[in-house]
Amino acid sequence: MVTSNKGSALNLVVHATVLFLVIMWTIPTAGLFISSIRDKDQLSVSGWWTALSASEQQKVYRTAGAESEIQENGVYVLRGNLLEGGSGEVTKFGISSLKPEAFAPGQEAKSRRDVRFKVMENGDYEVISEKSFRRGVRIFYTAEIPPRFTLDNYRTVMSSEGLGQSFINSLTVTIPATVIPILIAAFAAYALAWMKFPGRALLIAGVVGLLVVPLQMSLIPLLTVYSKIGAFFGVDAKGYVGIWLAHTGFGLPLAIYLLRNYISGLPGEIIESARVDGASDFVIFRKIILPLSFPALASFAIFQFLWVWNDLLIATVFLGNTEESLVLTGRLRELLGSRGGNWEILTASAFITIIIPLCVFFGLQRYLVRGLLAGSVK
Amino acid sequence: MGQLAIAFVTMTLGVLACAGYFYGSNALLDSIFPSKNRPAEVIARNLRIVNQVRPWLFLGPALLLLVFYLFYPVVQSAILSFYGRTGEEFVGFANYIWLFQSGEFLESFRNNMLWLIVVPTLSTFFGLIIATMTDRIWWGNIAKSLIFMPMAISFIGASIIWKFIYEYRSGGDEQIGLLNALVVFFGGEPQTWIQIPFWNNFFLMIILVWIQTGFAMVILSAALRGIPDETIEAAVLDGASGLQIFFRIMVPQIWGTIAVVWTTITILVLKVFDIVLAMTNGQWGTQVLANQMFSWLFQGGGDYGRSAVIALVIMALVVPIMVWNIKNANAEMEGR
Amino acid sequence: MANVKLTNVKKVYSNNVEVMRDINLDIKQGEFIVFVGPSGCGKSTLLRMISGLEDISSGTLEIDNQDVTQVPPSLRGVAMVFQSYALYPHMTVYDNMAFSLQIAKIDKKEVDAQVRRAAEMLQLTPYLDRLPKALSGGQRQRVAIGRAIVRRPKVFLFDEPLSNLDAALRVATRMEIANLKESMPDSTMIYVTHDQVEAMTLADRIVLLSAGNIEQVGSPLDLYANPENVFVAKFIGSPAMNVMPCIVETAGENTQIKVANTFSINTPIASPAGDSGKPGFFGVRPEDLALAQDGEPALLEGEVSFVESLGEATLLYITVPGLEEAVISKQQGTLQIQKGDTIRVTAVPEKLHLFNQDEQSYRCL
Structure with missing residues (x-):
């Protein structure tokens, strides 16, 4: 960058503008957080920005x-x-x-x-x-x-609003729905990047095409099939296996696309060398590709985690709306309907749902960025 | 605790089953066609067979899932769109006719177009501005991280955050919504923002712009860094001003990336429904296609035919992007 | 160890582009063969076909008198050293070298012995626990070679192994490879390079390729002294041989030619009688062109258009009227000749080269 000789006035403008934008972007979340730890009486009569003043x-x-x-x-x-x-x-x-x-x-x-x-x-x-x-x-x-800060709101929502249960549900949905697609996609991505078989180019084009298929398309046909399968085996059509597979299916195009981009960018000579060394494709995958693709796998894992954790649509459709099966996003939506005016409940609940993704986000941001770039910049 | 234990066991089983498939199937293949301790011709033949079979072992689960969860539904939706509310009686084009005569559809179609124009434009614009400016200040990375943060927040969480900002208190009560408080501070009348016809759409769009700007910023920032310094230095020597360098040297060089960002956000916009569902549920003239489809699917017992038609419209809107994507991917493969 | 024999080997890509045309080559056990040629000539493709990384479209490949055309790479008994070294970045030097043996499920002690022997040989013992990224370019190169050695292959394949090294290191590593070959006189080695110096210094025999064809096979000096055609003549030697069009005036035992319609040259090279009056090409290496003494008859005469002083030698670019390209003469030491001087050059008859209109050498016909 050539910035050295710019006047300090211009620099000041840049600093001020960025500061302004950063404030614009963080204030909404900050407001939510501050509100969630305020006393509920104060919360309903004064703006959160007055929280520190008496x-x-x-x-x-x-x-x-x-x-x-x-x-x-x-x-x-x-x-x-x-x-x-x-x-x-x-x-x-x-x-x-x-x-x-x-x-x-x-x-x-x-x-x-x-x-x-x-x-x-x-x-x-x-x-x-x-x-x-x-x-x-x-x-x-x-x-x-004087300002009063309290964790009472959190205590209330965790105990009486069913958020604890939803938290566990969200975890149960999210972890396998993150790991399974990575495993399946990594194998597929390797096959599409380095194995020779007829129809490879067609399959790659297919994956790229499916990348943009709106989820909404899938809901009706899948619901029908799910209920048929459920009826056939005499089990509830809405269960964890169903939602894991659904998230896997919907996440696969992006996963395969990202991982294939990364894996096909690995130096070909390394793979050839392993082949000459007598390694089968399965061995190459396990011993060479998996360790070398760690950054890409990590970044996709974060993506998928955020996406599954934050998803409302698939969870509503495939897991249902019953009290014991609601995930966090679903619970939040329900609260929004039933406790729409109770800001102490809403803000605390909302913050509980976003705290995990935020931790993941700030902890692993480096990988997330890397993954985004692998998918978009050539 | 029991619930936690069950959750943990199901999780482990699910993941193990998946890993087991890959190990098992490959081990099976290798034991049927061994490549050790056999005559050379046999080994050579076995290896050829193995090499033909193995790609399909690797791809198998992915293909099955893709076909079942994405390809089959597209076809099935197309068929369902010709059937009635339960998906049993054939109704011909009735759903299509209903769709194009329904005022609600026209409204959501118009709104969707607005979303398609406003959200990608603003996100990309802000993303580009912020990327450019944060690249030249020392605390740029912190700034970026904070602006990127909303990416981690669910649409429904974001909706609550913003609903709180748009909150309205009637009469002389003290406003607890930031926007109305500002309006009152500057001597205006507080408004119920999300109920103002037409303009309320924009208040909803702001939420998505807030979320997506970080995405645009991160990618554009990397693209900007990829611009060779020499081209900018050459422009400086040629006497170009800062703005000229930006618009005539830098932007043209990252045009491809801008297009990618734009289309990615466009696709997201088409799919987004959580925000509308949570903020207004389509009332006060804010309906969009995805939410309309969702409500036809569930509310009042559901109407499969009609929601399939709406899904097809959404699909039709992404087809151009899909074709463009495939073309790009193919060109890229040939370039290898 | 083993011989390698290629018979009518062809490589055709799916879009019908023929990249290797009918290659026949017989490599004896213990030979050091260098494939050399300009980029895109197919030398790497040919090497990869021998390794099994590329399919052979038609023809047969034998290693150790066994047809291995359809055999996968790992069973051909070859080891390959790649241009980028292709070290596994997440494994230590030890694991890199042991990888192939571990896959073959060889006993741990045996693996250890092999790896340590190879490491000793290549002075890599102190680095066995390091990751490749902690090594210098030359050390990485040695690890790559070590990885090949531990497998005790029948044939070593080198794909431009020195091209990623800087000039000084390249010379040193070149010597190491030569020493390696000496210490393993029975192993067959095939080496691909675009650098003719590497080819000349390392090879027992050079295979010169161009556009998917073998242009000439022979010892380095043979290729230098007796190029079979204009391509070989120009490729081997630096600066390249001066090759200029000429007219065959009288064919026969001693061929009489005329260059640039001016210079009649009598060569001790035989040509078929029917070629009288036909066009051809006359060649002479810059280092064979001496300045003619006063009174001595000149081969060519012209004006110096450019002088390059290299210190140990001087290159004179001579513009000869009637010739499109300048003729280069390489003289030892520094000279007092300046741009614009008219000079006369000559050469001993045995050093002259003559090619027919199909660019084939008359000497080799």
């Missing part, structure tokens, strides 16, 4: 009634804390809904019935009356509530 809340507190009053020196006293032990700072309080901010903490307010109110900054209050309280009295107050 929020000012106006609330009404009703004290307990006669049952908790104490008689002291001939007067009746109610004591307690407006914030119920939570942290925060009361800035104002009032005793009527018309003037909720009439008094500062520490001041004493007196109602028309000679009830005296005293509220401290930390929320402690004292209500004193000559007569017994029949029922609780209302205190209006404004408080600065």
Whole structure:
């Protein structure tokens, strides 16, 4: 790159633009994450970007009634804390809904019935009356509530929303649906790259053609066949083997294409040398091709993993929508329908579904990029 | 825990069965036609047979799966499109006629075209810009990694992320959706973004652009690095400005890669339905073909004939790309 | 060890392109044969056909008096050293050399003995545990040779093994290969190169190929002294032989020719009587062209158009009126001749070459 002599002003523009774009691209995810660890009350009333600043809340507190009053020196006293032990700072309080901010903490307010109110900054209050309280009295107050972060949302969704079960389902679907196609595709890719047999060129063209067939095409015919097979053997048509094979089938064109590109790029003389050394194709594959193709295999594995993990369509169709068979994406979609307004549930669930792919992504990004390039750049 | 154990056992069995096939079949072949301790002619003959059979052992499972999961369904869908809702009674062209008269189809077709134009264009455009700029700053790789990140997020997860951004609170309530908060901050009226006719399509497209820009960026960035420095240095000596170098020297040299990126995203756009399903389920004029097909397949008992017709339309749209791909692959093979 | 015999061997690709035409070649046991020729002449294809990596379209190939035309590579008893060395990058030097023996399920101790013997021979013992990427080019080359040696093949095949080395290393490795051959006098070796120096220095016999044909087979000096045709004459020797068109004036025991309508030359080469008056080609090597002394009759005369001083020798490019190409003369040492000088050159009659209009040498007819 020839950049050295560019003015620093231009460089500054580049830095600023990239920074802007990066912020644009990361803010949505950041928002989701921050929201998912906020207190659910705060989450529903203020934007996540205010999460770090203290929020000012106006609330009404009703004290307990006669049952908790104490008689002291001939007067009746109610004591307690407006914030119920939570942290925060009361800035104002009032005793009527018309003037909720009439008094500062520490001041004493007196109602028309000679009830005296005293509220401290930390929320402690004292209500004193000559007569017994029949029922609780209302205190209006404004408080600065400091940011509250909590894992409660995660606890809730993992235990009560069935996400744990879905997590296991997703894993059970994803791991074999990643390994099986790699194995099958690697063998096929080697055959297409280095073995001689009639019809090879046609098969390669076929694989490239199938690369773009929309999945949607396959759903109806496959559903029909699956239910026939299920009926024939007397088993449920929707099961793990079925979805593994489906993911394998749909992933194969890309897998074969990527791996063939890579394997056919290996130096031919190495393979010929092994042949002269007396190795059969199976030995060549195991001892030479597999170890040498590791980067390509890894990159496809990541692809397939992300794709299967993130898939909604195939899982819905071939595994079904029942409570115990939902994978994470399916669960998320269901939550979106049933708990559409409960952002504390949605954000935490969404983050659970994306955490594994994100880890895979950041951990193995190098291989992913390499695989993408093998498929697209010549 | 029991569930975990069962999952683990099924996983292991599934993977082992697959590996077992390859080991077993090859060992079987080698033991039927041995190549050791036999007269030379026998060995030579055996090896020839083995060499003819083995490619098919290697290819066998892949071919079976490809035919069953992709090739057969294409043919079967074409046939089903002439049958009624259960796939039993023959209805001729009725499904096709219904399709072209249905307002919903026209709407989703129009929307699909919009998606096809907007998403690949914006993704490629942003991808190219970001690739160019990140190549010249020291924290470029971090920036790239962050912009690439949405690739790892499922469409449904992305939908939730963005739904949160488009969230609307009525009246004087404080907006918790970022977009509306910004609008209010600048003195505007908050909107229910995903319900605004026509424009809501674009709000959905942004999600896919957000996901796909990273893909375009990574590939274009590699292509840009592949440009020989000498051509750029020559252009500098020839007195070209930065923009001229970019548009007249760099872009033409990576034209092929841009085309690949473009078509890859185009295919993805045709298949995408999760976003629409999760965001609007096709309401408020946002229907697209893939989601329409999905809803005909499942909702109200399902109609195989009609959803097959829609699937065929999607297929027809990718055929040109498929032909182009095959042509390219063939040209490349001959070049070897 | 073994002899190699090719009879009417042809190679035709599926699109009907004939790349090897009717090759007949008899290689004796213990010979060092070099296939040489310009790129695209088919020398590598021929080697790969002998190895079994390429099919033989028709004809027969015998190794050790057995027809191996249809036998797969691993059973032909050949070992090949590839241009890129083709070392298995994920295996250590030891494993690279042991690979073929392990596949043949040979006893571990025997494998170990073989590998260590070969490593000793090639001074590779300290590197046995290294991966190929940790070796220098020359060491990799030796590993490739070692891999061939451990198999104790009947025939060694080398496919341009030195072309990836730099100039100095190439000379050193060339000597090593020559030594290797000496230490294994019974093994037959076939070596492909495009470099005539390698061919001249290594070969017992050179097979010169062009466009799928064998142009000439013979010892290096034979090819130099008695090229059978213009192609061989021009290929062997550097700078190449001057070959210019001429007219055969009188055929017979001593042929009289005329070059450029000016220079009559009497050669001690016989030609058939019928060729009188026909066109032909006259050749003389640059190093055989001496400056004519005053009074001595000149073979050719012309103006010096270019002088290249190489230090130990000087090349004079002489423009002879009536000839399209400049005639090159190579003189020892440095000379005081300058561009524009007119000079006269001569040569001893025995060093002259004469070819008929089909470019075949009269000497060999």
